[in-house]
Amino acid sequence: xxxxxxxxxxxxxxxxxxxxxxxxxxxxxxxxxxxxxxxxxxxxxxxxxxxxxxxxxxxxxxxxxxxxxxxxxxxxxxxxxxxxxxxxxxxxxxxxxxxxxxxxxxxxxxxxxxxxxxxxxxxxxxxxxxxxxxxxxxxxxxxxxxxxxxxxxxxxxxxxxxxxxxxxxxxxxxxxxxxxxxxxxxxxxxxxxxxxxxxxxxxxxxxxxxxxxxxxxxxxxxxxxxxxxxxxxxxxxxxxxxxxxxxxxxxxxxxxxxxxxxxxxxxxxxxxxxxxxxxxxxxxxxxxxxxxxxxxxxx
Amino acid sequence: xxxxxxxxxxxxxxxxxxxxxxxxxxxxxxxxxxxxxxxxxxxxxxxxxxxxxxxxxxxxxxxxxxxxxxxxxxxxxxxxxxxxxxxxxxxxxxxxxxxxxxxxxxxxxxxxxxxxxxxxxxxxxxxxxxxxxxxxxxxxxxxxxxxxxxxxxxxxxxxxxxxxxxxxxxxxxxxxxxxxxxxxxxxxxxxxxxxxxxxxxxxxxxxxxxxxxxxxxxxxxxxxxxxxxxxxxxxxxxxxxxxxxxxxxxxxxxxxxxxxxxxxxxxxxxx
Numbered sequence: 001x002x003x004x005x006x007x008x009x010x011x012x013x014x015x016x017x018x019x020x021x022x023x024x025x026x027x028x029x030x031x032x033x034x035x036x037x038x039x040x041x042x043x044x045x046x047x048x049x050x051x052x053x054x055x056x057x058x059x060x061x062x063x064x065x066x067x068x069x070x071x072x073x074x075x076x077x078x079x080x081x082x083x084x085x086x087x088x089x090x091x092x093x094x095x096x097x098x099x100x101x102x103x104x105x106x107x108x109x110x111x112x113x114x115x116x117x118x119x120x121x122x123x124x125x126x127x128x129x130x131x132x133x134x135x136x137x138x139x140x141x142x143x144x145x146x147x148x149x150x151x152x153x154x155x156x157x158x159x160x161x162x163x164x165x166x167x168x169x170x171x172x173x174x175x176x177x178x179x180x181x182x183x184x185x186x187x188x189x190x191x192x193x194x195x196x197x198x199x200x201x202x203x204x205x206x207x208x209x210x211x212x213x214x215x216x217x218x219x220x221x222x223x224x225x226x227x228x229x230x231x232x233x234x235x236x237x238x239x240x241x242x243x244x245x246x247x248x249x250x251x252x253x254x255x256x257x258x259x260x261x262x263x264x265x266x267x268x269x270x271x272x273x274x275x276x277x278x279x280x281x282x283x284x285x286x287x288x289x290x291x292x293x294x295x296x297x298x299x
Numbered sequence: 300x301x302x303x304x305x306x307x308x309x310x311x312x313x314x315x316x317x318x319x320x321x322x323x324x325x326x327x328x329x330x331x332x333x334x335x336x337x338x339x340x341x342x343x344x345x346x347x348x349x350x351x352x353x354x355x356x357x358x359x360x361x362x363x364x365x366x367x368x369x370x371x372x373x374x375x376x377x378x379x380x381x382x383x384x385x386x387x388x389x390x391x392x393x394x395x396x397x398x399x400x401x402x403x404x405x406x407x408x409x410x411x412x413x414x415x416x417x418x419x420x421x422x423x424x425x426x427x428x429x430x431x432x433x434x435x436x437x438x439x440x441x442x443x444x445x446x447x448x449x450x451x452x453x454x455x456x457x458x459x460x461x462x463x464x465x466x467x468x469x470x471x472x473x474x475x476x477x478x479x480x481x482x483x484x485x486x487x488x489x490x491x492x493x494x495x496x497x498x499x500x501x502x503x504x505x506x507x508x509x510x511x512x513x514x515x516x517x518x519x520x521x522x523x524x525x526x527x528x529x530x531x532x533x534x535x536x537x538x539x540x541x542x543x544x545x546x547x548x549x550x551x552x553x554x555x556x557x558x559x560x561x562x563x564x565x566x567x568x569x570x
Contacts, residue, residue, distance in 0.1 A: 015492065018499055036390075039383040069379065072387075072445050082440040089436065111343065118336035121329065156555055160431070160519045161548065164536060169355050175344040221313075248431045251523060255343070262523075265435045273436075281427045 042071025089270045096278055097271025101264065105276060108257035112246040115177045115256055119246075120239045122178075123185025128231075130186060131193035132219065137202065147190070154187030159245050163254040174255030181242045181249070188241070192234055193227065200226045229298045236291030243287060247280050359541060366546035374531060374550060380445050381527035381554070384520065385513035388452030393506055396457050400464035407468055407494065418461070425458030430516045434525040448525035452517055456509050467501035468494065500569050507569075511562035518551045 019025045037046050050056045098105070133139045133147035159180055166176040205222030213221065250258020257276060264272040301315035314322065401407045403418035434451035441447050471494060479493035521529020528547060535543035 015496075035386075039387055070376065072383065072449065074446050075442055075444070078442040079440070082442060086440045089440070110339070114336040114339040117332050118340055121333045121336075156552060158515055158519055158551070158555075160522065161532075161551065164522075164532075168359060168536075169352060171345065171348055173343050173345075174340045178340050244427075244429060248429045251431060251435075261432065262435065265439060268439070277428060277432070281424075284427050 038069045038071070040071055043069045045071055085268065085270075088268070089273070092270030092272075092274035093278075095271060096275040097269070098275045101260070101269070101272045101275075104260045104263070105257070105272075105279070108250065108260035108276075109279065111174050111177075112243065112250075112256040112258075115174050115181060115246045115249075116239060116243045119178050119181030119185060120235065120242050123182040123238065123242075124189060124231075124235055126182065127186050127189035127193060130190040131197060132223075134190055134194035135197035137198055137200075138205075138219075138223070147194075151187050151191050151194075154183055155191070157183075159184045159249065160252055163249050164252050167253045172253040172255075177246060177249040177254035177256055180254060181245060184245070185238055185242065189234055189238055193231060196227045196230045197223060229295075232298055233291070233295045236287075236294055240284060240287045240291060244280075244284060363541040363545035365542060366549060367540075367542035368546065370543045370546055371550075374528065374547065377521075377528040377531050378550065378554070380448075381514070381517045381529075384445060384448040384452055384517040384525075384527050385510060385558075388449050388517070389456060389506060389510045389513050391449070391453040392456035392460055392509070395453070396460035396464060397502075399457065399461040400468060401490075403461060403465040404468035406471070406473070407490075418465075422458040422461050422465075425454055425456075426462065427458075428455070430455040431520065431523055434520045434523050438524045443524035443526070445526035448517060448520040448527055451520060451525055452513050455516075456513060459512075460505055460509055463505045464498065464502060467498045467505075471497045503569050504566050507562045507565045511558045514558040515555055518554065 017025060019028065037049075041049075047056060130147045130150055133143045134151060136144055139147070162183060163176055163180040166179055170176045170179075200223060204226060205218055208222035209218050246256040246258070247261070248258045250256040250260065251262050253259070257280065261273065261276045264270075264276060301312045301318075302309045303312055304310075312319075399418050399421055402409065402414050403422060405411070405415070408415045408418070430451050433455050434448060437447040437450045437454075441450065475497060476489060476493040479489050484492065517527050517529075519529045519532075521527045521531065522533045524530070528551065532544065532547045532551075535547060
């Protein structure tokens with residue numbers, strides 16, 4: 001140790017690097033740079049640069065992989081035309097148009113709210129038994145594995161993809177959106193609630209059990225009071241998420257304000273777009289504020 | 300202790316009468332809200348068409364079941380595009396999120412009155428709009444393609460990364476910053492030697508976490524024309540090519556599982 005210190009005496013201190021191994025650091029840097037090159041410019045761009053440095057000849061081609069690693073095409077003339085539309089969008093925000101599509105907006109918001117409320121209630125109703133089953137400290141192993149599987153499937157499937165499949169089966173309308181959101185709620189709520197149940201204080205449940213309580217009474221008086229604040233907080237949070245999601249499900253025909261928004265974008269009616277976005281943002285903020293108050297009161 | 304009289308005996312209750320009544324009132328409101336919502340959904344649904352839902356499901360599943368594996372040839376490039384949208388989008392968003400986070404954190408912001416509200420406004424507006432809606436907007440500005448998806452993912456990620464990062468900055472150990480200040484360090488030196496090393500693990504964790512989310516989101520951006528594998532999904536759906544749809548869904552599922560695994564590994568290594 002003293003040898004190492006002596007040899008460093010008199011030399012300037014240097015900040016230790018984030019990745020300590022020099023080889024890993026340089027390797028990481030090279031891989032990252034190569035990736036950035038391929039991702040942005042593609043193999044064609046790479047060949048051009050290699051030609052500039054004289055490593056390969058002018059006009060060198062990598063062959064078949066050129067088509068695969070194509071990089072990002074940026075069509076500047078299209079963007080130039082589109083920027084005018086971007087300006088219109090910003091102007092739309094300065095001057096949102098609530099009136100000309102008022103009926104569509106009302107209908108869309110009504111569907112969104114209805115889908116949000118119904119799917120949150122149903123989702124919570126299904127999540128609670130699944131959460132009980134997915135908590136290792138109160139559920140037997142087979143039930144635990146089954147419930148965990150349900151949660152994993154629900155989490156792995158994107159809401160929009162579920163919505164697309166359901167729209168294909170059930171047809172257009174809020175029913176598809178409602179089932180999608182209920183299904184998505186399970187993955188979120190049951191997982192977090194199960195973790196909360198696993199973390200609970202088991203002394204209370206044992207005390208209730210020792211009075212001769214049945215299984216249901218044990219859950220109701222020993223477990224439920226411990227996880228209730230968290231359950232209400234999570235439910236409010238999920239209500240908020242479900243509303244945000246219901247705003248995009250309309251893009252694939254599953255009902256809600258998203259359909260109105262999509263139509264407005266297609267017609268380039270940026271005043272209406274701005275109005276809808278403002279309504280969504282305002283609703284989300286109100287929901288966040290409400291859930292904050294409710295959570296604070298419960299604690 | 301709440302109790303009621305029953306046959307001349309005092310019986311223990313969990314709640315007193317007032318609490319019990321409020322509780323019933325809240326339950327009642329919830330049930331009314333649910334019934335009203337369900338009624339509205341039901342009114343907008345053609346129940347007459349729901350009779351053969353089982354048959355339709357079996358029919359679609361039957362058509363989809365052997366996925367068209369040969370279609371995989373055409374999927375490699377969209378997969379590469381999807382990966383690029385997610386990765387480059389995360390990188391770009393981090394470049395913007397870091398300064399925004401430093402401006403939003405109470406202990407590093409240059410001005411609490413002017414700069415901090417602006418930074419918070421950037422964070423809120425980026426977060427409250429879904430990435431698909433951002434994608435719709437950018438498709439109409441820069442035209443359909445990977446670039447629109449890239450912009451949508453970057454803009455959407457700024458709020459998320461900046462929010463988590465500024466919370467990490469607010470939670471740092473001030474003693475280390477003070478120690479660096481005591482040596483006579485300049486402002487940027489305090490940042491580099493006092494703050495950055497403390498938030499580096501949080502930063503790496505946030506970046507990988509967001510990358511994982513972005514992989515999921517970029518798989519569906521193509522539905523509105525913003526590039527990636529969603530484009531193939533939407534065209535397969537439009538031509539009712541169920542074997543291709545099932546193959547694409549399988550690819551997306553594998554991609555999501557892999558990205559979650561990578562992100563869990565990396566975060567495990569950091570923390």
